[in-house]
Amino acid sequence: MSDKVTEEQILYSNILNAGMLIGLISLFLTFVLYCVGIFDPLIPLETVQEYWKLSVSQYLEKSGIEAGWTWLFNLEYCDMLNYLPIAFLSLITIICYASLIPSLFRKKDTPYFVLVILEIIVLVIAASGVLGTETH
């Protein structure tokens, strides 16, 4: 480890490392459960190939699945369970950024404190699903 690396950078990398490992292992495990078929999927495995040829709007219409965070309320289905590690992997950066706040605040590093807060706001807005998109 280099002594030229800042404490924020070390903290960020430690959280990122732990989160990435948890995320990837969970991704693998939930996928095994999905393929083995221990729980029922919302979309039967045999029919998924009918959907992946469609555009996303056609897929949502045909499958009756609602976009957004609705998968979170369907975790009893093994295909929906797979979204949990995918979402977790997409959340890690927000957690890492949040970890920088106390140190930047303590050091009175105002420009970076503001940049980090702004980045968190951007990522939270993206994750929240409030930005609706008219898909083709």
Added chain:
Amino acid sequence: MQILKKVFLIRSSVAVILLLFLTSTPVMAETITQSENSIADNWWFYPLILFFLSFLLGVFAVLAGVGGGVLYVPIVSGFLPFHLDFVRGAGLIVALTGALAAGPGLLKKGMANLRLAIPMALIASTCAIGGAMIGLALPTQIVQILLGATILGIVVLMISAKKSEFPVVPKPDIVSQTLRIMGVYHEPTLDKDIEWKIHRTPIGLLMFIIIGFMAGMFGLGAGWANVPVLNLVMGAPIKISVATSKFLLSITDTSAAWIYLNNGAVLPLMVVPSVLGIMLGSFIGVRVLGITRPKTIRKLVIFVLTVAGAKALLKGLGIG
């Protein structure tokens, strides 16, 4: 051992070309998909193909020094029967997980620099949201044409772009001075510490508007654009540029990935085999890196990208 590794590499090259040929030739594709009770009717067939293809792309991405995402999207959308929406969603998650996996090591070694990444990431990730939203709203044909043109542009960039190991930065600009974007890293080939600083930060920030937008729109990752901007425009040493670019993707792709995820454009049956395949491929790629001839691999990747870009363009124009 060396011979074994070379045999592995030759076989991998042949496998990529064969796999693409088999799945893209109309007659073969028809034979695979239309014959009654054919193997392709099984739900696991294409995820398995995706796993092997991603594995090979992972190997070649490392050897050619490009990101997995830039190979994944044009090749998978061009040669496999998945809709471009889902391929872009999967491509973003592939690029994101690759960046997340590489991030901790690069940060700890001081190669990726947080102070350099944070301002660029804010611009790129904000614009990636716009790119993702517009990409999902535009008609597929238009996105396909733009993707084809972008891939061909990347090929030109790969052929023509130079790199500068230690760019000369006579005077850091006011923005980089205010933000204290500078650093020191140990260069093992010279066995000395290299001090670096950057210039032209406002121009670099403006360029990250376009980079973020394209990363979100096409799900390509954006290392192909990040590195030249950080290195040639802003004057960061090449190693710092490559590492910071990889780390930057973990932030840029996070915002775009959420847009795809929240709009239903992420299918686990595509994403997970792709992520596992490309990560395993990168792992093997790093191990065979020492015995390969990067120039030959790079030429092969440029050739495959040219074919994939042309195919995407023709498909969008309704010709392919």
